[in-house]
Amino acid sequence: MLSFLIKRIVQSIFVVLLLSMVVFVGVWLIGNPADVLISSEATEADRLAAIKALGLDQPLWKQYLLFLQNAVQGDWGTSFVYKEPVTDILLQRMPASIELAMVAFFMAIFISIPAGLYAGLRPEAKLSRGIMAFSLVGVSIPSFWQGMLLIITFGLLIPIFAVGDRGEVATQFGITTSLWTLDGWNHIVMPAFSLALLKMSLLIRVIRASTVEVSNLDFVKFAYAKGTRSRKVVTRHIFRNALIPVVTIIGIELGNLLAYGVITETVFSWPGLGKLLINSIKVLDRPMIVAQLVYTALLFVAINFIVDVLYTFIDPRVKAAIGKRQS
């Protein structure tokens, strides 16, 4: 088990390093930031001094190593646009993104699990067909367009929810979030649903498929034949086994939520990291682009790692497989 953990950690670090290298080299290819940053009226001496101060006179690999060294210590550089340390800006924007992703995540789970199980247990029922049609549209609909439809319907035609921005924030237990206020919830419901819709639909399909599959397995038939009450069969035998693949997918989807937040945040003008990333790319704010992409990758890899580890605890078969491979 321990060697499996270490192997996975090394693998994860390698992936993040590789991606940071790709991003760093890629962004370096865009062009020389000195041309953007230094006024065209500056003297040649000023120019050279500025290039040296920014560390741009070093060869690329040295710049990369310096970047890594600083990044590990929490210094991700200074934004070209905001003239502030990137870390500060990211920390300032992060709560908004995280609260959006969390609300969307729980929304997706609490709607998709009951819906998927129902559709799997009664595949022919009318409600099941409705659920499946909903999930088909949810999988196919472009997420920015459904966000706009939500704004039109519930923000403008029937103005129930507020559109744009994060609403009032409050601090409690040392956490500053808009979830403590009613106004904050009023603002978060629509973007969170919009972000959750795709994941919700995917999860419904996966849960339904695995429920149908498990319901036809021999041990379920045996449980029925034994005379176990059908409610017990469903809760004890079907649900438990049907939900195993869901754990992996939930993990991957949580990472996806963070990535797709870019779109939702743009549509709903949510002041989070995603919107910042798009703006940074548009104005070529290099330290911001590098930091954000690497940070997202880091988060993504970390979530994948945790899910992998959790998975081995939940499914004894995986644990057995790992043990077999090692022996």
Next chain:
Amino acid sequence: MSNRTPKEFLKQFGENRIAIVCLAITVGFIICAIFAPLIAPSNPYDLERLQLTDSLLPVGSKQIAPSQELRLDVNVIEGVGDADGFVTTPCGDGCLEFGPTDVNVDIGSMEIRDLPDGVTVDGAKKHPIRNWWTVIAPENGTVSIVSDTPLPRSFAFKAITETTGLETGFTFYLGSDGFGRDMLSAIIYGIRISILVGIAAAGTAMVIGTLLGLIAAWFGGAVDSIIMRSVDFMLGFPSLLVGLVVLAVLGSGIDKIIFAVIAVQWAYYARTTRSVALVELNKEYVEAARCQRFSSTRIMLRHVLPNCLPPLIVLLTLNVASAISLEASLSFLGMGLPLTEPSLGMLIANGYEFIFSSKYWVSLYPGLVLLIMIIAMNLLGDRLRDMNNPRLNN
């Protein structure tokens, strides 16, 4: 799928009515894409055709040609004067009518300037300071110049007439966007670009991914490891993130978008091809081919590849849909295509700023078309996959 004749395949495919409808819709979209210039009522890329007066017209409105202004200098001698199709006719003492000779000309407004002192225009609004008189929509296009005292024997004035806009016979069936582009035409051309990007990107990704998958399966060992680890690496990240990274580095444009989609999708084909090819390589026909000392390229391309195709075609159908969707998302974020040649995603993005002023049609219809297109392709892919699944067939 391999043991079926094409006829049996079609028959089995036809058992599902939804699949047929989806196939019809997909084929319809492809025809639409190929013949876009013939189907579309106007060419949305023709920038000279765009008129500011056409912008943001609601659904079903008719195009109206911009009004024309005519400036006339009229000299009236003994109550008679004419200029460029307009004449004055006396109408009693101290009264003179001025209007077009052709009564069919629609006059939107007429302004009479520089009349002699004491002379006014009936029913006109006077300029607060100057001696200018404006009549909006005069009856028969004619205004009456009146005076309490008899009019001077000869005088001169200026007339500025503005015709009302005439319908050109062109209808904006789905309204128009902020540039005055016909949405219906823009959507038809948008379908063309979206499908072009989808098929070009997913197709190229399929070729690259399949070749890499075959190489991995044939050589095994270190080559296999390198290819499959890069597949894991690519699949480890959400496609939108990969697309953003690629476009952040390369900049925007249709070729870059296609490249971004290829970078995202090749890994799916490589993984599928490798797993299928590994199974196929153990079969007897491969051994037979090897015994005949065929070259490895020939065995892989002529013997193994055709047997790997069914799952790859399913993947292609689904990936064209997701390529279109990804392109639309990236375009929406402003990382994609230029505004002058918009894809469906770009059209929706364009409409975003107008939804807050209740001009829904700019983004609603392109989105609806995109949704139908993606749903049809997804269902088609699902159907092909189900038919390809031996567990479901027997």
